[in-house]
Amino acid sequence: GQQVMQIPQYQHVQEGEDFTTYCNSSTTLSNIQWYKQRPGGHPVFLIQLVKSGEVKKQKRLTFQFGEAKKNSSLHITATQTTDVGTYFCAGPGGGSNYKLTFGKGTLLTVNP
Amino acid sequence: GAVVSQHPSRVICKSGTSVKIECRSLDFQATTMFWYRQFPKKSLMLMATSNEGSKATYEQGVEKDKFLINHASLTLSTLTVTSAHPEDSSFYICSVSGAFDTQYFGPGTRLTVL
Numbered sequence: 001g002q003q004v005m006q007i008p009q010y011q012h013v014q015e016g017e018d019f020t021t022y023c024n025s026s027t028t029l030s031n032i033q034w035y036k037q038r039p040g041g042h043p044v045f046l047i048q049l050v051k052s053g054e055v056k057k058q059k060r061l062t063f064q065f066g067e068a069k070k071n072s073s074l075h076i077t078a079t080q081t082t083d084v085g086t087y088f089c090a091g092p093g094g095g096s097n098y099k100l101t102f103g104k105g106t107l108l109t110v111n112p
Numbered sequence: 113g114a115v116v117s118q119h120p121s122r123v124i125c126k127s128g129t130s131v132k133i134e135c136r137s138l139d140f141q142a143t144t145m146f147w148y149r150q151f152p153k154k155s156l157m158l159m160a161t162s163n164e165g166s167k168a169t170y171e172q173g174v175e176k177d178k179f180l181i182n183h184a185s186l187t188l189s190t191l192t193v194t195s196a197h198p199e200d201s202s203f204y205i206c207s208v209s210g211a212f213d214t215q216y217f218g219p220g221t222r223l224t225v226l
Contacts, residue, residue, distance in 0.1 A: 042205055042217045098144055098209040104155040
């Protein structure tokens with residue numbers, strides 16, 4: 001079945017440093033989504049990328065979708081303590097029931 | 113996006129009892145809802161897809177007789193953990209299927225079985 005892999009599993013940075021998490025799918029995706037889960041919280045939808053090679057920005061966050069639509073990345077510039085949390089990528093799981101296959105997530109911790 | 117609530121947020125129960133968790137879509141008619149389970153510092157494990165007015169679709173390895181799902185209306189899905197045991201202790205999260213495959217999650221229910 002479809003697999004979505006994410007690296008790294010953990011990343012610890014000093015406040016102000018940049019951070020990147022990478023996502024790879026075993027199959028071509030129609031779209032890829034990113035979610036953020038704060039410690040003790042629930043996943044919150046961040047963004048969806050649909051087009052091959054698409055790049056979207058949300059303030060200090062930059063999301064990319066690969067040309068082959070099998071990989072994606074999330075880059076945070078100048079991290080802040082508010083960026084702490086686990087970032088998940090997810091792709092449609094196939095079929096018509098709208099389910100998603102989530103990566104294992106990258107836990108980001110930021111040292112102030 | 114959709115606003116999703118879950119009740120209760122925390123529940124502690126004795127081994128052998130059943131626990132019902134409610135998931136409500138407050139501002140969106142949800143034909144499809146999902147139930148996930150998450151262990152500490154782990155990813156989301158999809159348990160089942162809840163379809164309004166029909167039987168839920170369970171993922172491989174999830175016992176349908178243990179985790180009963182009912183989706184009786186477009187705004188409410190329930191997950192009942194029957195005869196709960198300590199190994200069922202976990203964080204249970206529901207989500208609502210939004211536009212273009214996106215999902216909006218409830219705040220989760222932390223279940224502790226003693």
